[in-house]
Each structure stands twice: as structure tokens, then as C-alpha cells.
Amino acid sequence: MTERRGIFHTLFILCQIHRKWYIIVLDHWMDYYGLYFSYNCI
Numbered sequence: 001m002t003e004r005r006g007i008f009h010t011l012f013i014l015c016q017i018h019r020k021w022y023i024i025v026l027d028h029w030m031d032y033y034g035l036y037f038s039y040n041c042i
Helices: 002-017 019-028 032-041
Strands: none
Touching: none
16 A cells, blocks of 8 residues: 555656646546546646
């Protein structure tokens, strides 16, 4: 669970820096957590 949190935390940082790149990640990670962070990003 710690590893998952680390991954999502990293994606959240990348989201803040590279929002367009994060959208590409969502195409591959279309799940609840991905959508949750995408809304926080926007």
C-alpha cells in the first residue's frame, strides 16, 4: 500500500507540473484513483 501511495503521489506532482502528460497517463490508468487525481489537477 505504501508503494501505491508513492506512485500516486508522484503522479500528483507530475500532474501539477505536466498536466497534458498526466492526461496521457489517464488513458492507460483509467481507474478510480486516476480520475480522483485528475479532478484535483483541474
